[in-house]
Amino acid sequence: MRLQIVNTLPESDPRAQKAIRTLQGKALECRIVSAYDKKISPCIGCNACWLRTPGICSVKDDYEEILKGYLTYDATVFLAGTALQFVNHRMKNLIDRMLPLATMYIHIPDDQCRHVMRYDRRLQLGLLYAGEADRNYLNQWMDRVMLNFDGVNLGAYPITQAEEVLSCIL
């Protein structure tokens, strides 16, 4: 399995280092993106990725390689800090910026409206969080996120349980 690891914690954080070693031991190939030192801006809600330049974000920073990685790796695992019992804004910005993967078109595959996805590739995302947070809620939120992007939630786990996040990979 080819894995993209997006680390939003400082590279020197021993919890991140340990989790990365664990994940590396389980994957055939790993790409590690140290997002902490990169320029990744918040989504500005301009809708360009839907209506002007479909699939391409108008914000030109270091995010695009991560966006492409969702599609070219079998799975992506985020290492995230927390705040206010949720993921912190660094992590949330990564998720908000996923919008180019969806099209503007809407369908109702089950009982709710969803965007039609731009690519056929099924996304698999997992979350390892460092700090205090409500794990059940994070899982529920990730479920909803993946429902929106028609992908698979590999689960939200405390960063000390890194091996768990790959246990249900497809």
Next chain:
Amino acid sequence: MHLVIISGAARPQPRSNTARIIAAFRQGYEEKGNSAEVWYLSDRRQWQDAKTAFEKNEQILFALPLYVENIPGIMLEFLEQLQPKTIPGTHIAFLLQGGFPEASQSRCCEEYLETLPAQLGCEYAGTLIKGDMFGVSLMGEKTGAKMVAPFAEMGRYFAENGYFDKEKVSSFAAPEYMSDKQIRNFRRFGPVQKLFMNRIAKKLGCKERLDAKPYGTAL
């Protein structure tokens, strides 16, 4: 009563649906002699004033667009910088609006918003939910105004009660889910909707198909 309204939208004020909704809500809120001030987090130069307003006032309303099932990253960054209050008495309410039509789409975020005020040393004063707001700034002045008009009534309601009651919110936010008939209709008009979106995109100068795959057609 004086209300501090903080917009958590990332889009700049002139193009933000949240901003237009706030304007309608504020009009209703101020009708009977109440006052309000508004800060926009899309403009980082306003963050310091917004923080001071949060510290000095006891009635706070965060208005925000739903961003991937939760608070926009930019608003989260602002919240992380607030010092929790140590003196009780501050109430925080939320006005949460999203693009999809069903209220059910906002419930995951609402669940989180319910927990936030306590973490900031404040009391929770409810969350007003409304979907189907994507088109407010896209559909032209007249249609946009019509879409946000009902928020004036909710402004009046909030002025009287200082709280968004769950039942009242649910009837304002309805439908929770679309009915079978609505879903059938939606599906029937799918192709028309696509044409409509294509037309909007063309007007905005889009030269590609809306379902283009710039990172590879094989993906």
